[in-house]
Amino acid sequence: MVTPYDLVFLHRDADTEDSGPRLAEVNSAFAEARVAGVPVVPVQETEAWLLTDEQAIRDVVGRPSGKTPLGLPKLQRIEAAKQPKEILARACVAASESSGKRLRRVRRDFGLHRSTLLERLDPDGPVSSLPSFQRLVKDTTTAVQACLGGRAHSGENGAIFRT
Known part of the structure; x- marks a missing residue:
């Protein structure tokens, strides 16, 4: 799939203290769509x-x-x-x-x-x-650097950044 976007942000509340399952869900969606993405997953709710x-x-x-x-x-x-x-x-x-x-x-x-x-x-x-916000900032920084550098990179939480 070709997308007109360089980077996609997908927001999903964790709805619990453990953001791991929601991060896996979001990253799976990025992989399936073959898009560079940053999961925006606040712990509990935004x-x-x-x-x-x-x-x-x-x-x-x-x-x-x-x-x-x-x-x-x-x-x-x-x-x-x-x-x-x-x-x-x-x-x-x-x-x-x-x-x-x-x-x-x-x-x-x-x-x-x-x-x-x-x-x-x-x-x-x-x-x-807050750790969930720190993760968002770190993932966003990594993703932007990957987009600007034209390389693929996997973030700390499994987010896929491809250009």
């Missing part, structure tokens, strides 16, 4: 990466100076936290320090808040300490 920055959560809901505790897991425990999407939703509600109509709006706009947090995610910020 929202886990968004739990790393309390200030960003406060900013996105419009309460940058808020003081209410958000109930976020410690950085070293984020990838072990179950249901990061629900944790993030509760953190947005807590950060809003709202009630009534404004609280309903914060709950309704959760998808927008999540999207904004993803757009603003600082790759050099706290998320850079």
Whole structure:
């Protein structure tokens, strides 16, 4: 199969603390399609990466100076936290320090808040300490180097980078 793309990123949440099976699934898809690819596999759910920055959560809901505790897991425990999407939703509600109509709006706009947090995610910020994010950065760097150098390379987790 010939593809018009030099590099494909395929996102799949691990849905567990063990990203190995999901990485194997994604890499198998790359091999079958015969495309150069980088697996984007957050441990648990993508929202886990968004739990790393309390200030960003406060900013996105419009309460940058808020003081209410958000109930976020410690950085070293984020990838072990179950249901990061629900944790993030509760953190947005807590950060809003709202009630009534404004609280309903914060709950309704959760998808927008999540999207904004993803757009603003600082790759050099706290998320850079999470192993799944470190793997993404390393695989992306390796893949880009392989594309630029015109060679095939296999990444640490089995990702196939071909040009």
